[in-house]
Amino acid sequence: MNTVLAGIVIVFFGVQGVVRLAAEREEQLAAAYHFGVSIGEYRKFSALLLAGSLGVAAGLAVPVLGVAAAVGLIVLMMIAAGLRWICQDGAWRIAVPLVVAALTAGYLTTA
Numbered sequence: 434m435n436t437v438l439a440g441i442v443i444v445f446f447g448v449q450g451v452v453r454l455a456a457e458r459e460e461q462l463a464a465a466y467h468f469g470v471s472i473g474e475y476r477k478f479s480a481l482l483l484a485g486s487l488g489v490a491a492g493l494a495v496p497v498l499g500v501a502a503a504v505g506l507i508v509l510m511m512i513a514a515g516l517r518w519i520c521q522d523g524a525w526r527i528a529v530p531l532v533v534a535a536l537t538a539g540y541l542t543t544a
Contacts, residue, residue, distance in 0.1 A: 438540035439499065443490050445533065446506060450483025468516045481509055489540070496544055503541040510534035 453461070454476065465475035485506040492499015513530040 435540070435543040436493070438536070438543060439489055439493060442503070442506070442537050442540050443486050445486075445536075446482045446489070447486035450479050450481075450486060453479035454483065467520060469520070470516075478509065478512075481505070485509065492544060499544050500541060503537050503544065506537050507534045507541070510537065 453464075456464075458472075461472050461475055465472045468475070470478075485502045488502025488505070489499050492502060510530040510533050514527050514534070517527045517530065
C-alpha cells in the first residue's frame with residue numbers, strides 16, 4: 434500500500450511541477466496574477482511541487498526523506514487551498530488541494 438500511495442503522490446506532484454514550470458511565460462504570468470503572487474513566487478511554488486515529488490521518491494529508499502517531503506507537500510497544499518479560497522475559485526477548486534493533502538497524509542501514515 435505504501436508503494437502505491439507513494440507512486441500516486443510522486444506522479445501527481447511530479448506532473449504538476451513539470452507542467453507548471455514548462456508552461457509558456459504568458460500562462461505563468463496569468464496564473465501568478467490570478468493568485469496575486471509574482472511570477473518568481475509562482476515558479477518557486479512549482480519547483481517545490483517537483484522537489485517534493487522527488488523527495489517522496491527518495492523516501493522509498495530513505496524513509497525520513499519521504500516523510501519530510503510529504504509534510505512539505507501537505508503544507509504547500511494547505512497554502513494552495515488558502516489561495517484558492519482567497520481568490521474565490523469555488524468549492525471544487527478549493528477541495529482539490531485538500532483531497533490531495535489528505536492523500537499525501539495517507540502516504541505519510543504508511544511511511
